[in-house]
Every structure is written in C-alpha cells, then in structure tokens.
Amino acid sequence: MKKLFAITIIVYFTVALAIMLVAFLSRGESWPPMIFALTLLIPLYLWVKDYSGRIKLSDKVDKKSIGVVAGWALMLFLLALLVRIPSVLMFNMPYEKTPLIYLLTLTIVLVEKKELSVFGFKTHRMIKALLYGVVYFAILQGTILLVHCFMVYFIMNQMVFSSFDVAFFLLSMPFQTLLVGVSEEGLFRGYIQTSIEQFGVLKAVLFQAALFGLWHFVWDLSPFNLYGMLRYITITFLFGLLFGYFYAKTRNLVPLILVHGLWNSFQSGIITNTEVLDKLAQATFLTQFSAWFLPYIIAVPAVLAFTKYCVKEI
Structure with a gap:
C-alpha cells in the first residue's frame, strides 16, 4: 500500500x-x-x-x-x-x-x-441526476441573484450588474464542471464525507464543510484581505453544508458537479457595475450584510426544502 x-x-x-x-x-x-x-x-x-x-x-x-x-x-x-x-x-x-x-x-x-x-461518482440515471442539478442551481442562484439585485437597488438606487457575457459563461463551463466541479465535489463530498459518515452523517457533513470553507482562504492571501477571506470562508462553509446535506440524500455527485460548474461559470459571466461595488465597499456593516449575506439567508431555506421534500437517492 x-x-x-x-x-x-x-x-x-x-x-x-x-x-x-x-x-x-x-x-x-x-x-x-x-x-x-x-x-x-x-x-x-x-x-x-x-x-x-x-x-x-x-x-x-x-x-x-x-x-x-x-x-x-x-x-x-x-x-x-x-x-x-x-x-x-x-x-x-x-x-x-x-x-x-x-x-x-x-x-x-x-x-x-x-x-x-x-x-459518489455514478453514471446511471444520468438524466435524473442532471435534472436535480439544474433545478438545484436554479433555486440557489435564482434566489440569491434576485434578492442581491433587489437589496443593492433598494440601497444604492443602482443596478449592481451591468451585463452578462454568455460566450465567457459557455467557454468556462468545461473547466468549471469537469475540473473544478469533479475535483472539489470528489474531495469534499465524495471522499471525505463518504469516509467519515460511518461515524455519523452530521459529523461528516460538518467536517467536510469546514475544510471546504478553509479551502477558499487562498483567494485573499495576495493582497491580504482578512475581511474578504473570512466572508469567503463563511459563505463556502455554508455551501459545504448545503451540498453535504444534498449528497447525503442522493449519494450521487453528478448533480453537485453540475451545480458547481454552473455556479462558477455564471459568476464568471456576470459583468458587475464597479462604481456600485466601490460604494458598497465603503458602506456600513449593516448595509453590506443586507447586500451580501441576506440573499444567502433567504436562499438557504429554499434549497433545504427542495432537498428535503423533492430529492431522493439516485
């Protein structure tokens, strides 16, 4: 060995x-x-x-x-x-x-x-697995996007997004799905969560979610941004919990690989209004919380409800 x-x-x-x-x-x-x-x-x-x-x-x-x-x-x-x-x-x-x-x-x-x-690397019942992924992404991304846009417009009276690059979104999909999605879902939900579930599903979900959150600290190392790092770790820890719960129900990584690829590619395609983002960065903590964290707080119950009531093992 x-x-x-x-x-x-x-x-x-x-x-x-x-x-x-x-x-x-x-x-x-x-x-x-x-x-x-x-x-x-x-x-x-x-x-x-x-x-x-x-x-x-x-x-x-x-x-x-x-x-x-x-x-x-x-x-x-x-x-x-x-x-x-x-x-x-x-x-x-x-x-x-x-x-x-x-x-x-x-x-x-x-x-x-x-x-x-x-x-979790399964290829049977692929259509159902992909359908789960599309619906999950639509609920998660749709809720976050709508609430975020509404809150920023309500606070700033301006749109946070100026356009969307469809070509870049499509070009990003192979890398974000086949490499980012497969590797990260494979490591955290697939290998780590599956291995630790013998000691309890909750322990396994929490453990992999914590590592998944820490995994993303590297993006704020240079230049060092402690607030940005903690925010990113917190958000990705939340994603780790949601994805871990979904995997515990489906026992299949394919939907999550697709969600992961769609999510990252969609973020790559968004063209933001830098003027609005600069103003938001100078705003009060409550304002930033409303714009950045409230959308996730609202989206969580939606995806949890979908996972609990609509999802079965694939």
Whole structure:
C-alpha cells in the first residue's frame, strides 16, 4: 500500500508540475494550461477503464478508526493545498484541479482498491441526476441573484450588474464542471464525507464543510484581505453544508458537479457595475450584510426544502 501511495504522490506532483510549466510558458494566457489540464483527463479515464476491468474492486467503504479516516482526509487536503496555494499566488488560477483528480482517483482505485461509485461518482440515471442539478442551481442562484439585485437597488438606487457575457459563461463551463466541479465535489463530498459518515452523517457533513470553507482562504492571501477571506470562508462553509446535506440524500455527485460548474461559470459571466461595488465597499456593516449575506439567508431555506421534500437517492 505504501508503494502504491508513493506512486500516486509521484504522479500527482508530476501532473501538477506539467500544468504549471505550461501556465508559465503561456505568459499570462489561461486558455493553454486549461485546455492542457482538460486533455490530461483522457489518459486517466483510459487507465481507470482498463484497470477496473482487470482488478476486482470493492464496492464498500472500509471500517477504520476515526483517527485513520480523518488522517487520510487531512493528508489529501494538505497535499491539494501544496499545489493550490502556489498556483493561485503565481497564476491567480486554480491549476490544482487535474492533479487533484489524479490524486483522488489513484487513491481510491489504485491504493484502496475501491470502485469510484462508492464515493459518489455514478453514471446511471444520468438524466435524473442532471435534472436535480439544474433545478438545484436554479433555486440557489435564482434566489440569491434576485434578492442581491433587489437589496443593492433598494440601497444604492443602482443596478449592481451591468451585463452578462454568455460566450465567457459557455467557454468556462468545461473547466468549471469537469475540473473544478469533479475535483472539489470528489474531495469534499465524495471522499471525505463518504469516509467519515460511518461515524455519523452530521459529523461528516460538518467536517467536510469546514475544510471546504478553509479551502477558499487562498483567494485573499495576495493582497491580504482578512475581511474578504473570512466572508469567503463563511459563505463556502455554508455551501459545504448545503451540498453535504444534498449528497447525503442522493449519494450521487453528478448533480453537485453540475451545480458547481454552473455556479462558477455564471459568476464568471456576470459583468458587475464597479462604481456600485466601490460604494458598497465603503458602506456600513449593516448595509453590506443586507447586500451580501441576506440573499444567502433567504436562499438557504429554499434549497433545504427542495432537498428535503423533492430529492431522493439516485
């Protein structure tokens, strides 16, 4: 097992260095490394297909002590940060996604000899899974967007969004879904939550949500912005709770991968009114709370109700 994990680590850092080298040689252009990162999924997919056809893989999670399970989860989390932090600081891009997918896949299939479906990577009933994802995104994004626009207009008498770049939204989808969505949902909801659920679903959801929140501190490291960092960690922790509850009900990552991709791509397509945002940044705490946090407070009951009453295991 140690030898197989050592191979996994070597492959992980090799893939990470290759993508960062392409990013460095691209001189600020993000598309070449993104396309290269997407292309690297092909050999991984072919290897998994071949290996799973030759080796019998287990369809159950091993019973281990909470210390061992939490230790593995934290180790994968820290290994991912070792690539994520320099990637964001040097290129302002999360180029750790493909390496993380390699790390997760090799850990699950090669080291632990488990089927990927054990950790939520399922391909059956795909239409229903995708439908769940579309509806979940519509409720979450729609509620937040409407309340945010209303509150900003009510306070500032101006629209916070000036336009929407459809082309950029569509171009962002492959990277945000196949890389960001697969890697982050795979690590936090898939691997970490599934592994810890043997000690209680609530513990598992809270644990992965806390790590998911901390995962996003890197975006406010340079320039350092403590308020922005704490706000982002809080919001993503909330997302971790919502997504964790949804995964506990469906046992399927596909809807969440789609939601994750749609959410990030939608944010990329929004063109904001910088004048309004500058005014909002200088406003009182109550005003900022109303504009930024109130939309999430209203959206949470909506998505919780959908998850509780409309969602079943897929």
